Amino acid sequence: MTTTSKVLSGVLVVIVLAATSLAVAISHTSACGPAPTLAPAQPMRAAVHRCYGSPDVVRIETLAKPIPSDHELLIRVHASSVNPYDWHMMSGEPYLLRPSSGWGAPLDVSLGKDFAGTVEAVGKLVTRFKPGDEVFGLGSGAFAQYLRSPDSTVVMKPANLTFDEAAAVPIAGLTALQGLRDQGQLRSGQKVLINGAGGGVGTFAVQVAKALGAEVTAVTNSGSLELVRSIGADHVIDYTHEDFTLRPEKYNLILDLAGNHPLSAYRRVLTPDGTYVIAGDISKGSWTGPVASLGKTLVVAKFVKQKLVAFIADINQADLATLADMLQTGKVKPVIDRRYPLEQIAAAIRYQETGHARGKVVVTVD
Ligand SMILES: NC(=O)c1ccc[n+]([C@@H]2O[C@H](COP(=O)([O-])OP(=O)(O)OC[C@H]3O[C@@H](n4cnc5c(N)ncnc54)[C@H](OP(=O)(O)O)[C@@H]3O)[C@@H](O)[C@H]2O)c1
Numbered sequence: 001m002t003t004t005s006k007v008l009s010g011v012l013v014v015i016v017l018a019a020t021s022l023a024v025a026i027s028h029t030s031a032c033g034p035a036p037t038l039a040p041a042q043p044m045r046a047a048v049h050r051c052y053g054s055p056d057v058v059r060i061e062t063l064a065k066p067i068p069s070d071h072e073l074l075i076r077v078h079a080s081s082v083n084p085y086d087w088h089m090m091s092g093e094p095y096l097l098r099p100s101s102g103w104g105a106p107l108d109v110s111l112g113k114d115f116a117g118t119v120e121a122v123g124k125l126v127t128r129f130k131p132g133d134e135v136f137g138l139g140s141g142a143f144a145q146y147l148r149s150p151d152s153t154v155v156m157k158p159a160n161l162t163f164d165e166a167a168a169v170p171i172a173g174l175t176a177l178q179g180l181r182d183q184g185q186l187r188s189g190q191k192v193l194i195n196g197a198g199g200g201v202g203t204f205a206v207q208v209a210k211a212l213g214a215e216v217t218a219v220t221n222s223g224s225l226e227l228v229r230s231i232g233a234d235h236v237i238d239y240t241h242e243d244f245t246l247r248p249e250k251y252n253l254i255l256d257l258a259g260n261h262p263l264s265a266y267r268r269v270l271t272p273d274g275t276y277v278i279a280g281d282i283s284k285g286s287w288t289g290p291v292a293s294l295g296k297t298l299v300v301a302k303f304v305k306q307k308l309v310a311f312i313a314d315i316n317q318a319d320l321a322t323l324a325d326m327l328q329t330g331k332v333k334p335v336i337d338r339r340y341p342l343e344q345i346a347a348a349i350r351y352q353e354t355g356h357a358r359g360k361v362v363v364t365v366d
Pocket residue numbers: 083084085171172175195196197198199200201202219220221224239257258260278279280281282290311312313314352354355356357358359
């Protein structure tokens with residue numbers, strides 16, 4: 001063996017050892033830590049996960065009521081809703097998330113993002129909200145009686161909406177709105193296909209696309225065909241009987257919430273200048289999960305004429321306000337499949353995780 005090949009072999013061994021150590025470290029899951037034993041002066045009930053795992057690791061514990069900082073609101077939560085995001089945070093999968101969510105165990109033991117509730121107190125620099133306001137938005141730890149949230153991710157709840165309905169909106173509504181209007185540049189009269197139309201994001205997407213003046217084709221399973229028709233879909237395709245990528249129709253835009261076809265198949269049913277937008281997929285791979293499909297879309301986009309886009313929803317107040325207007329005027333109405341009390345949060349996450357909820361799964365907090 002020459003000196004060069006000895007050095008190269010040594011470097012290769014070091015790289016393999018480093019990659020293996022990183023893989024072991026990133027995929028390591030620690031045992032659940034204990035709950036705190038001191039009783040807080042101002043207690044509340046909250047869902048907590050002190051380790052990564054299935055919904056079985058989620059417990060209801062008594063924690064201290066949060067204290068809002070200068071730019072935050074203290075919200076008394078009336079309802080929340082479950083998103084695939086909560087499952088990712090609970091399970092710590094894909095592992096790629098763990099450098100930010102916590103190696104081995106979650107850095108943030110709380111769960112839940114979407115909420116609707118009443119403002120209980122405001123930080124000293126908050127001017128837009130006051131105690132008693134009925135609001136909805138996003139914060140951390142929404143599966144709880146109280147949460148603190150930045151005032152920039154909250155808007156007033158339209159009076160015609162119940163708290164349950166408002167809690168169904170934030171992540172799913174923003175994803176639908178931004179996927180169609182911003183990423184997809186959907187214009188009136190265009191043909192859009194929504195793959196995954198019967199789920200949380202999909203039921204908002206059908207209605208937002210109609211509100212933007214599009215002709216909507218909704219792809220869903222047999223059990224949700226009537227539902228998507230009832231919220232405005234012009235055409236429906238049952239994916240258990242037919243593969244839409246083999247049909248002759250072409251679409252200006254495909255909003256993909258299932259990611260269950262190859263990119264080449266989606267491109268075949270796009271117009272030559274059409275746009276494909278993927279927000280997520282149904283794969284539950286431990287290592288990369290939906291990140292692989294999103295990444296692949298971005299790479300292929302560099303080499304083809306049609307526009308291919310992968311995106312993560314941007315949490316912002318302006319778009320929450322746009323959704324509030326659409327809800328107020330009745331252009332959009334949240335579709336709620338099931339409601340679970342906070343105490344049954346594990347069952348709520350388990351049901352959402354099936355990937356076949358018809359609309360949103362709401363968690364009610366008394
Ligand atoms: N990028 C972002 O910022 C962002 C934000 C929110 C959500 N997401 C992602 O978007 C996706 C949808 O979210 P969601 O809240 O709507 O979840 P969801 O309510 O669980 O919906 C999942 C959808 O996938 C469809 N589906 C499941 N199995 C299928 C199959 N074998 N073939 C075709 N379709 C299938 C379901 O259709 P049926 O009900 O008809 O079976 C349903 O419409 C998830 O992957 C989520 O992670 C991304």
